[in-house]
Amino acid sequence: MKVRRVLLVSRPRGVAQAENFAIEETELSPLAGGQIRVRNAFLSVEPAMRGWIADRGNYSVPVETGSVMRSLAVGEVVESNAAEFRPGEVVMGWFGWQDYADVAPSAVVRRVKEVDLPVSLALGVLGINGVTALIGLETIGDPKPGETVLVSTAAGAVGSAVGQIAKILGCRTVGVAGGADKTRLCREVFGYDVAIDYRAAGLSEAIAAACPGGANVYFDNTSGAISDAVWPRLAVGGRVVICGTASIPSWDPWPTGPRLERHLLVKRARAQGFVVFDYADRWETSVARLAGWVRAGKLRYVEDILDGIEACPDALAGLYRGENRGKRLIRLRR
Amino acid sequence: MKVRRVLLVSRPRGVAQAENFAIEETELSPLAGGQIRVRNAFLSVEPAMRGWIADRGNYSVPVETGSVMRSLAVGEVVESNAAEFRPGEVVMGWFGWQDYADVAPSAVVRRVKEVDLPVSLALGVLGINGVTALIGLETIGDPKPGETVLVSTAAGAVGSAVGQIAKILGCRTVGVAGGADKTRLCREVFGYDVAIDYRAAGLSEAIAAACPGGANVYFDNTSGAISDAVWPRLAVGGRVVICGTASIPSWDPWPTGPRLERHLLVKRARAQGFVVFDYADRWETSVARLAGWVRAGKLRYVEDILDGIEACPDALAGLYRGENRGKRLIRLRR
Numbered sequence: 001m002k003v004r005r006v007l008l009v010s011r012p013r014g015v016a017q018a019e020n021f022a023i024e025e026t027e028l029s030p031l032a033g034g035q036i037r038v039r040n041a042f043l044s045v046e047p048a049m050r051g052w053i054a055d056r057g058n059y060s061v062p063v064e065t066g067s068v069m070r071s072l073a074v075g076e077v078v079e080s081n082a083a084e085f086r087p088g089e090v091v092m093g094w095f096g097w098q099d100y101a102d103v104a105p106s107a108v109v110r111r112v113k114e115v116d117l118p119v120s121l122a123l124g125v126l127g128i129n130g131v132t133a134l135i136g137l138e139t140i141g142d143p144k145p146g147e148t149v150l151v152s153t154a155a156g157a158v159g160s161a162v163g164q165i166a167k168i169l170g171c172r173t174v175g176v177a178g179g180a181d182k183t184r185l186c187r188e189v190f191g192y193d194v195a196i197d198y199r200a201a202g203l204s205e206a207i208a209a210a211c212p213g214g215a216n217v218y219f220d221n222t223s224g225a226i227s228d229a230v231w232p233r234l235a236v237g238g239r240v241v242i243c244g245t246a247s248i249p250s251w252d253p254w255p256t257g258p259r260l261e262r263h264l265l266v267k268r269a270r271a272q273g274f275v276v277f278d279y280a281d282r283w284e285t286s287v288a289r290l291a292g293w294v295r296a297g298k299l300r301y302v303e304d305i306l307d308g309i310e311a312c313p314d315a316l317a318g319l320y321r322g323e324n325r326g327k328r329l330i331r332l333r334r
Numbered sequence: 335m336k337v338r339r340v341l342l343v344s345r346p347r348g349v350a351q352a353e354n355f356a357i358e359e360t361e362l363s364p365l366a367g368g369q370i371r372v373r374n375a376f377l378s379v380e381p382a383m384r385g386w387i388a389d390r391g392n393y394s395v396p397v398e399t400g401s402v403m404r405s406l407a408v409g410e411v412v413e414s415n416a417a418e419f420r421p422g423e424v425v426m427g428w429f430g431w432q433d434y435a436d437v438a439p440s441a442v443v444r445r446v447k448e449v450d451l452p453v454s455l456a457l458g459v460l461g462i463n464g465v466t467a468l469i470g471l472e473t474i475g476d477p478k479p480g481e482t483v484l485v486s487t488a489a490g491a492v493g494s495a496v497g498q499i500a501k502i503l504g505c506r507t508v509g510v511a512g513g514a515d516k517t518r519l520c521r522e523v524f525g526y527d528v529a530i531d532y533r534a535a536g537l538s539e540a541i542a543a544a545c546p547g548g549a550n551v552y553f554d555n556t557s558g559a560i561s562d563a564v565w566p567r568l569a570v571g572g573r574v575v576i577c578g579t580a581s582i583p584s585w586d587p588w589p590t591g592p593r594l595e596r597h598l599l600v601k602r603a604r605a606q607g608f609v610v611f612d613y614a615d616r617w618e619t620s621v622a623r624l625a626g627w628v629r630a631g632k633l634r635y636v637e638d639i640l641d642g643i644e645a646c647p648d649a650l651a652g653l654y655r656g657e658n659r660g661k662r663l664i665r666l667r668r
Contacts, residue, residue, distance in 0.1 A: 223595040242598040256590045261557040264576040265607035273599035 001028045005068045006097035006312040008053060014250040015320045016053050021069065021313035031102055036085045038093070038101045040075040043330040044123040045306075045315040047156075047221070047246050054251075068096040069312070074112060074122045075101070090115070092122040097312045099332060110283065114291045121294070124157055124327035125301040128276060130290045132243065133161035135282055136274040137169075137219060140241040145170030147216035148235070150207070151192075152226045153246060155182040155302075157327035160190045161290075162219045164299050167191055171217075174210045176203075176226055178322055185325065189300050204229045214238065214267075222247040224257070231263045240271035246320070302326025335362045339402045340431035340646040342387060348584040349654045350387050355403065355647035365436055370419045372427070372435045374409040377664040378457040379640075379649040381490075381555070381580050388585075402430040403646070408446060408456045409435070424449070426456040431646045433666060444617065448625045455628070458491055458661035459635040462610060464624045466577065467495035469616055470608040471503075471553060474575040479504030481550035482569070484541070485526075486560045487580060489516035489636075491661035494524045495624075496553045498633050501525055505551070508544045510537075510560055512656055519659065523634055538563040548572065548601075556581040558591070565597045574605035580654070636660025 002025055009022045031037050052063050052070050063070045073095035077085050082105045085091070093108040095101035112122045124130065136158075143149050149166035153159040154175025163173045163186070175192040177183050178199050186195035194210040196203065207215075207229050214235030220227055224247025234240070248255055263269060293299035304324040306315060311330050319328055336359055343356045365371050386397050386404050397404045407429035411419050416439045419425070427442040429435035446456045458464065470492075477483050483500035487493040488509025497507045497520070509526035511517050512533050520529035528544040530537065541549075541563050548569030554561055558581025568574070582589055597603060627633035638658040640649060645664050653662055 220595070223593060227595070242595050245595050245599065248593070248596070251596055254592050254596075257593045258588050259557060259582070259591045260594050260605075261554070261561065261576050261579050261607075262582070262585050262588075263607075264605055265579060265609070268607045268609055268612060270604065270606040271594075271598055272604040273595075273597075273602045275599070275602055278602060 002026070003028050003099040004309050005099070006309060008063050008065050008067060008069050011053065011055055011065055013252065015050050015317055017317045018314040020053075023309060023313070028100060029102070031079050031081055033081050035102050035104055036077050036082050036108075037079040038073070038075040038091060038095050038103065039078045040073040040095055040099060040101060040332050042074050042120045042123055043097050043309075043312065043332065044072040044128070045312075045319055045328040045330065046072070046128065047244055047319060049316050050320070068098050070094065071097045072109065072123055072128055073097075073101070074119055074127075090119060090122075092127060097309070097330070099309065110287070114287070117291065117294060120303060120305070120329055120331075121301065123329060124303060125161055125294060125299060126287050126290050129157035129327060130161045130299075131283055131286045132274070132276040133158050134165055134286050134290060135276060135279045136241045136243050137162050137165055137217070139279070140272045140274055141217040141219060141239050143169055143171050143217050146172070148172045148174060148211050148213065149217040149219065150174045150176065150211060150215040150230060151219045152176045152230070153221040153244070154192060154195065155185045155190065155325070156221065157301075158243065159219070159221055160185075160301065160326070161299065163190050163192050165293075166217070168293060168298055174207070174215070176207075176230075181325070185302065189302065198226050204232075207233050211235075217241070219243060221245075224248055228258050231258070231260060234263060234267045234269050236267050238267050238269040240269060242271055242273045249320075304328045305331050307331050336360070337362050337433040338643050339433070340643060342397050342399050342401060342403050345387065345389055345399055347586065349384050349651055351651045352648040354387075357643060357647070362434060363436070365413050365415055367415050369436050369438055370411050370416050370442075371413040372407070372409040372425060372429050372437065373412045374407045374429055374433060374435060374666050376408050376454045376457055377431050377643075377646065377666065378406040378462070379646075379653055379662040379664065380406070380462065381578055381653060383650050384654070402432050404428065405431045406443065406457055406462060407431075407435070408453055408461075424453060424456075426461060431643070431664070433643065444621070448621070451625065451628060454637060454639070454663055454665075455635065457663060458637060459495055459628060459633060460621050460624050463491035463661060464495045464633075465617055465620045466608070466610040467492050468499055468620050468624060469610060469613045470575045470577050471496050471499055471551070473613070474606045474608055475551040475553055475573050477503050477505050477551050480506070482506045482508060482545050482547065483551040483553065484508045484510065484545060484549040484564060485553045486510045486564070487555040487578070488526060488529065489519045489524065489659070490555065491635075492577065493553070493555055494519075494635065494660070495633065497524050497526050499627075500551070502627060502632055508541070508549070510541075510564075515659070519636065523636065532560050538566075541567050545569075551575070553577060555579075558582055562592050565592070565594060568597060568601045568603050570601050570603075572601055572603040574603060576605055576607045583654075638662045639665050641665050
């Protein structure tokens, strides 16, 4: 049987573009001992992939050129040489950008138990994005009822969940997003109290007006100009969740920005980097809480689904061009 | 009776110089009801005074021009119209740069109980500096035995205590200080495992060599070039105590530096601003621990004593010129 796989063929400076990938068609080999074969239904496209591809200063082993692009995916076990999995089980894990994945059981992040909900959610609001939002917000952001939580990339897969969870926890929410479409999404779908378009003039003033007592929590996915406008508006005792740096096209050479130390000192603020894979022990309970909120209609999501593996090579670059609305996914079968 | 007081007469940009102060001689008025009169023995000179004088972005109400320079001091109650204090008691508090202070009891930070030790220590290793070192290191730095603790201004009043307390807590210590004299102090008096002269070439390489596994805790009093060399050497899970920004001459205009967000994210590091006055409830127990270490010879200190109130106006500028060795104090009487 023929299968198609997306290979990283060259290492980009900055964000990987379509030409850094190639689609290869090969014959499926027989399944090796101890492995399972997963037929992927949806592949994930994440901002963090930029870091997985980068060849320096990072929190994960770089994807090697010539190998299948690393990705979370959700699919069905179709064959198993491992005692702990049976054909028919729906699993989410490190299955890569390919039709079929032959992997060790350790590549499975979890069995998908929320069978009443769309399976694609296992990659978004019930997957890495929702879990990142919930654990990052609670452990580092530590929001208290009545506090103001400010979120960058507020309409994105992580940001939209952060904003809604902060509301569920009793906070005021301020979302920063790019363009009228996304700010409308922020207000109408994700329930932000205030949505600010960072592309419009007066970002700093808009943030000040939206946070009269300062931002108690800043959940940041951007770094760059948005953060430069937010940091001076932190409340005393503010907490900054450093979850992503989407606004910085490259860290080579290392970019400069306004020094943060004085803000941290004067505001007695705390900033901490967050990588969800450090919190594996909290994954299941987090998904259960998120699923409960989804079923109750309190946690909404938007998916940006591209059809077919041919969409993969340009999908990450498109994310950094800001063309997606909600969680970007590649659908391989309906 | 005549008394002399040091007034802030003009507001500097950056660090206050001698010409920003004037010494005034006046007649002591009769003590008002409810107040106490303290005869100051030692006045403190702190890097933080730069912030108390600044007219923007700060964590305390600015000292007004025309008023006595704000300062901690230690002295003896010589007259009391307040029930809770009696003449003869030794107190440390907000008594200002002056011979005598007529103040409300609320200006007293604490009664000095360590009467077996020099009274000047109440302003240094048993005062704001030692307490800052201990609480800042423990609450934000959270050092574990065997970890590497890196300290900037390592020979200074706060830094030297941080390094020694970290050793007491079982850590490896690396001190960064300016010049051969101070690095020698670091090694010979304060017991750092490694002392690095930031004025010598190869700071970044020296830090890397001193911290082969990265710095688990960075206790920073500087910001600027030293921090720029340290941040890339943080260990995964590193903690940064932001205690001062002595290397930055002015925050107007706001200076730029290498962006910290990526370091925070990749290293899952935490940075937090520390202002000791937020921890008033821990002051007494902290002083008791520090005094125990001083008596046991485990916590050493160096004092840089200037004689007479005439030394006040230039004392702060001199601190920023780096001319002091250890805690700078003004002695008014022996």
